[in-house]
Amino acid sequence: MFSFLTSRRIVSILLGAFIVLLVLGALIPQENSSPLFEVNVWQNNHPLLAKVTQVVGGTKLYTSYPFLVVSGLLLLSTAMCTVQRIGLLRKEELPSIDTDFSVELSPQALEEGYAEVVTYVRHCLRKHGCFAKTESFPVEAIVVVRKGGLGRWGSVLFHFSFLILLIGALASVWTRSEGSFILTEGQSFRGTPAEFVSRQPAALPWYGVGDFEIVLQQFVPQEGQPPTYASKLIFSQEGKEAERLDVRTFQAGSYAGRTFYQKEHGFSPRFLVKTAAGQDLFDGFVALASSFSDDEVRYENVFSIVEGSLKIEGQLFPDAVQKAGQWRSLSPKPNRPVFLARIEQRGVPVFEGPIPLGEALELEGLQISFTELRYWSGLQMVTDLGVPILYAGFFLGCLGLVLRTLISSETFWLKAVPSAETTSLVLYGAAERDQALFAEKFQVLVDELRAGLREMKGDTIRE
Amino acid sequence: MNDTALFWIALAGYLVAIILLLVSLKKDEALAAKGVWVVCVALVVHTVSLGLRWQAAGHLPGNDLYELNSVGGWLTVAIYLWIQYQYPKFRGLGAVILLLTIGMMLYGVSKPHAIAPLSDEYQSGWFFVHILSAFYAYGCYVIATSAGLLYLVRHYRGGPFSERLPSQDLLENLNGRLIGYGFCSHAIMLTSGAIWANSAWGRYWGWDPVETWSLITWLVYAFHLHARTFLHWKGQRLAWISVVALITIVFTFWGVPHLPTQPGQPG
Numbered sequence: 058m059f060s061f062l063t064s065r066r067i068v069s070i071l072l073g074a075f076i077v078l079l080v081l082g083a084l085i086p087q088e089n090s091s092p093l094f095e096v097n098v099w100q101n102n103h104p105l106l107a108k109v110t111q112v113v114g115g116t117k118l119y120t121s122y123p124f125l126v127v128s129g130l131l132l133l134s135t136a137m138c139t140v141q142r143i144g145l146l147r148k149e150e151l152p153s154i155d156t157d158f159s160v161e162l163s164p165q166a167l168e169e170g171y172a173e174v175v176t177y178v179r180h181c182l183r184k185h186g187c188f189a190k191t192e193s194f195p196v197e198a199i200v201v202v203r204k205g206g207l208g209r210w211g212s213v214l215f216h217f218s219f220l221i222l223l224i225g226a227l228a229s230v231w232t233r234s235e236g237s238f239i240l241t242e243g244q245s246f247r248g249t250p251a252e253f254v255s256r257q258p259a260a261l262p263w264y265g266v267g268d269f270e271i272v273l274q275q276f277v278p279q280e281g282q283p284p285t286y287a288s289k290l291i292f293s294q295e296g297k298e299a300e301r302l303d304v305r306t307f308q309a310g311s312y313a314g315r316t317f318y319q320k321e322h323g324f325s326p327r328f329l330v331k332t333a334a335g336q337d338l339f340d341g342f343v344a345l346a347s348s349f350s351d352d353e354v355r356y357e358n359v360f361s362i363v364e365g366s367l368k369i370e371g372q373l374f375p376d377a378v379q380k381a382g383q384w385r386s387l388s389p390k391p392n393r394p395v396f397l398a399r400i401e402q403r404g405v406p407v408f409e410g411p412i413p414l415g416e417a418l419e420l421e422g423l424q425i426s427f428t429e430l431r432y433w434s435g436l437q438m439v440t441d442l443g444v445p446i447l448y449a450g451f452f453l454g455c456l457g458l459v460l461r462t463l464i465s466s467e468t469f470w471l472k473a474v475p476s477a478e479t480t481s482l483v484l485y486g487a488a489e490r491d492q493a494l495f496a497e498k499f500q501v502l503v504d505e506l507r508a509g510l511r512e513m514k515g516d517t518i519r520e
Numbered sequence: 521m522n523d524t525a526l527f528w529i530a531l532a533g534y535l536v537a538i539i540l541l542l543v544s545l546k547k548d549e550a551l552a553a554k555g556v557w558v559v560c561v562a563l564v565v566h567t568v569s570l571g572l573r574w575q576a577a578g579h580l581p582g583n584d585l586y587e588l589n590s591v592g593g594w595l596t597v598a599i600y601l602w603i604q605y606q607y608p609k610f611r612g613l614g615a616v617i618l619l620l621t622i623g624m625m626l627y628g629v630s631k632p633h634a635i636a637p638l639s640d641e642y643q644s645g646w647f648f649v650h651i652l653s654a655f656y657a658y659g660c661y662v663i664a665t666s667a668g669l670l671y672l673v674r675h676y677r678g679g680p681f682s683e684r685l686p687s688q689d690l691l692e693n694l695n696g697r698l699i700g701y702g703f704c705s706h707a708i709m710l711t712s713g714a715i716w717a718n719s720a721w722g723r724y725w726g727w728d729p730v731e732t733w734s735l736i737t738w739l740v741y742a743f744h745l746h747a748r749t750f751l752h753w754k755g756q757r758l759a760w761i762s763v764v765a766l767i768t769i770v771f772t773f774w775g776v777p778h779l780p781t782q783p784g785q786p787g
Contacts, residue, residue, distance in 0.1 A: 065750040072746065076739045083732040083776075119727055235722070285640040307641035307720040318722045439722050447724065451711035458707050462700035490749075491697055493689035497607050 062134040063141050071131045078127060082118040085110050132223045139216040174482055175199055177513065178471055181506055185498075187469055199482070200471040204464075205489065211460025218454030225450050229443025234259040236438055240273035240288075241325040241342045242431040259440070269294045269313060274301075276322060276432035278389070286322055288434040304436065314440060321435035323347035324356050324373050326396055326414075329426040330365055338364040338423075344433045345373055354389055365423055371398040375430075377411075384411065394430050465489050523576065524633070526569035527590060531625055533562025534597070534618045541615040545684050552611040556604055559614060563597050570594060579638040582651045589628025591651070593621045596659035603663065603694070609686045610694065616666035624662075627773075646716035653708040658769060660702030661741070665766040667695040668759035675756050692755065695762055696748050703741045710738060733772040740765045 061067060086099045096116065100107035107116075114121040179189050179200055187202040235257040238246050246252055247270050274289040287305040291298055292312050302310040304317045311317070325342040332338060345356040357372040374386040377395035384397050393413070400408040402420065412418050417426040466489035474481045484506070488495035540555030570590060573581045581587035600617045603610055641647075671691040674682045685691070713731065718724040725731065744761045747753040 065746070069743065069746055069751060072739060072743050076736055076743070079732055079736050079739070082727065083729045083736065087727060305640065308644070309719050309722065316718075316722065437722055444718065444724065448715065451714065455704070455708050455711055458704040462697075462704045491693040493687065494607065494693040494697065497609070497690070 059137055062130070062137045068131075068134050068138070071127060071134060074127050075131055078118065078124050081115060082124075085115050085118065087118060088116050132219055135216050135219040136223075139213060139220060142213045142216060173513065174510065175471065177509055178482075178484060178506065181502060181509065182469055184505075185502060187467075198470040198472045200469075202469040203466070204468075205466035208461055208464035208466055208489075211457045211462075211464065214457030215454055215461060216457075218450045218452075218457055221450035221453055222447060225443045225446030225448075227443070228446050229441050231261045232259050232440065232442040233257065234440050237320060237435055238438065239321075239344055239433050239435045240271070241344060241433040242273050242276055244273060244342075246271045253438075269299070273434055276434045278322075278432070284389075286319055286434070288319055288436060290317070290436075314442075316439045316441075318437040318439070319434065320437045321347060323433050323435075324375060324391065324394075325431050325433045326373060326394070326427055327429035327431070328369075329424075329428050330362055330367065331424045331426075332365075333422045333424070338362060342429075342431060342433075353386070366403045367423075367425075368401040368404075369398055369425075370400075371396050373397075373430075377413075379411075391430050394427075396427050400425070465491070467495065523569045523572040524629075526565050526572065527625075527629065530562045530566035530569060531622060533558055533565060534622055537562065538615050538618045538622075541611060541618075545612050545615070545681060549684075555614065556601075556611060559597060559601060559618070563594070563601065566590075566594050566597070573635070577635045577637070580648055582648065583636055583638055583642065584633055585631040586628040586633030588651065588655070589624045592655040592658055593625040593628075595652075595655045596621045596624070596662050599656075599659045599698075600663055603698075607690070607694075609690060612685050613663070613666055613670060613691075613694075616669055617663050620662045620666065641720050644716050644719060646712045646719065649712040650709055650716055653705045653712060657702040657705035657709055660698045660705065661762075661766055661769060664695045664698035664702060665762050667691045667698070668762040671695065671759040672756060672763075675759075688755070692758065695758060696745075699741055699744055699762060699765075703738070703745060706734075706738045706741065710734060729776050730772065733768070733776050737765060737768045737772060740768055 086096045088096055110116050114123075118124055182189065182200070182202050187204055189200045189202045234255065236253050236255040238253050240246055248268065270293045272291045272293070274291050277287045277289065279285045279287065285306045287303050290302045290304060290310070292300045292302065300312055302312060302317070304310040304319050306319045309316050309318045323345050324347075325344045327342045328339060329337065330339040339362045343358060343360050345358045348355045348357075355372060356375070357370075359368065359370040361368050372384075374384050374395045374397065376387040376390055376392040377384055378387055378393075379385075384395065395414070396412045398408065398410065398412055398418075399406065400418075400420070402423075407420055408418060412425070412427045414427055414430055417424050468487045470485050472483050472485065474483050484503075486495065486499045486502075537555045537558040540551050540558060544550070544552035544555060570581055573587065573590075577583065581591050596617060600614060604614065668691070670685050671688055674685055674688050674691070686694075710731075713734070714724040717726070717731075740761070744758060744765060747761065748758055
């Protein structure tokens with residue numbers, strides 16, 4: 058099994074199969090990731106293709122067995138290869154003498170000893186970032202320079218990062234929970250199930266809501282195109298303020314392992330309902346749902362006040378004007394808020410018309426006032442213990458690749474070669490990969506040596 | 521003079537350099553050195569153009585397709601000059617690289633390119649790591665593919681013209697090495713993109729067509745490196761894979777927005 062999974066041919070086949078599956082996933086709208094509307098449109102436009110893909114599981118490709126099997130085998134294979142590579146690192150692979158580039162230096166000069174030439178060669182190598190150090194080597198050499206050993210660790214690190222990514226992905230699947238809640242300015246969220254709409258509960262029994270209190274201190278809309286928004290949040294724990302956080306559109310904030318995203322917003326008008334005797338029946342904020350279209354934003358809702366047997370339905374115009382009998386808003390800013398209401402009492406319509414901010418409506422036995430207008434903010438809260446592990450995997454993978462691609466193993470060595478007449482000094486070079494490019498580099502070094510030695514000793518190089 | 525005028529001057533400079541580099545392959549080799557100098561001057565003009573754009577917009581260029589392709593072209597030419605400095609034999613390669621770069625820049629300038637403030641979702645350091653690593657990767661891939669194309673020219677068409685090109689071994693080495701650099705940068709792009717997406721939208725991976733195609737291209741290059749290192753594939757097979765891989769990148773830009781899986785497409 059080990060040799061099967063570490064077979065280079067098998068890895069290539071798995072990689073190819075994975076690419077093909079991804080291409081299919083990108084071409085066929087996926088029920089898990091594409092909007093339902095897009096999926097339906099595609100299925101209506103391509104009925105036959107849609108049927109075939111549904112039968113073979115192509116519309117849920119990323120959770121289908123072929124995808125999970127191929128990606129699982131690929132990850133397993135990468136894990137095995139990592140183990141194999143750690144083993145290979147122990148075996149030192151030294152270049153063989155016959156796979157090198159060589160140049161013979163100074164036969165004449167050596168009659169008077171070669172210490173000076175050796176010193177000069179060391180100097181030249183150092184200039185090219187190659188530092189000589191004493192170490193055992195299969196051939197008897199005067200100077201040995203080896204660099205780029207770290208590059209081999211890069212490959213191990215890169216493969217190892219896939220294991221970390223696998224662990225991170227599993228942790229993410231088991232612990233990720235997503236949900237949302239809305240807060241009107243000044244209100245607080247205490248994490249009770251009634252306050253939190255869970256969109257994706259974690260697979261493990263992991264309490265993802267938290268035991269803290271969040272207060273929306275202020276919601277700040279900002280000018281600009283497109284407009285942006287910020288929620289100023291105060292986090293408290295055990296009654297004490299712990300942290301203040303600004304969560305902006307596209308700029309999340311984190312607290313206690315939870316990440317908060319600014320998702321939606323709207324207006325919450327405050328209504329006060331009193332009886333003729335002055336008894337308060339209702340005093341509270343009602344969050345209006347926001348719906349966005351190309352040319353307008355609508356803020357509307359329907360709510361009931363049981364005590365007064367009232368059903369209030371209405372739409373808010375934050376910057377209201379009335380033209381040709383129609384209400385509209387000049388801007389989304391709350392400059393002149395008007396609530397256009399339709400009120401029923403005990404199922405009978407009793408009022409239909411505008412209630413401007415600060416004004417009261419007198420009905421039979423009841424007074425309804427629109428006393429205040431605040432923003433509400435919709436926040437998404439995500440907990441995912443896999444994210445830091447995934448980031449660590451990403452980081453290790455990138456580091457491994459940087460080491461592997463930027464550092465490759467090169468070796469230079471200088472050897473004394475005796476002949477019938479004299480002893481020659483020969484410089485050899487070997488590279489782990491890209492030999493043609495290395496030959497170019499070797500040639501630059503040789504040209505430099507040639508020029509330097511000619512200056513020192515006259516014409517001294519023979520190739 | 522505004523940034524767009526300088527952009528066109530730089531583009532013209534690259535065009536002149538292509539002519540000089542091509543003529544040098546046919547006739548006079550001394551023209552190649554002049555061609556490289558023209559590229560250097562055009563790159564300086566291009567740098568000033570991007571600098572002016574940066575100053576006027578108040579943010580790093582990267583807000584629209586014009587800026588993205590201009591930065592991409594600039595990085596590609598800069599990498600080419602660095603290679604040229606390291607390995608002087610690669611002069612002929614410049615003509616192919618500059619041709620692909622001009623194509624990229626012309627595509628960008630054909631799109632609307634009025635200076636606009638950076639929208640909120642792009643105001644993240646990770647976004648700039650994402651786009652810079654993307655274009656460094658694409659620059660490396662463009663040069664690697666150019667080397668692959670010249671390899672194929674040498675392989676399929678002999679004669680004196682081919683003899684003037686760098687050797688096949690050199691072209692193959694350059695192809696592999698730059699794909700390695702690009703692959704590395706591509707990984708940084710995917711990583712920074714995931715971190716950026718997580719901070720902006722609350723998800724690090726959503727299987728949307730753009731990110732899936734980006735992963736596909738990365739895997740195609742992974743296949744190239746794997747085939748080169750472990751299966752010991754050589755020569756035209758690797759050159760062809762690098763050409764196909766670049767086509768997948770072009771598809772990511774031009775094809776993916778028209779896929780039925782892309783939000784907003786009628787299917």
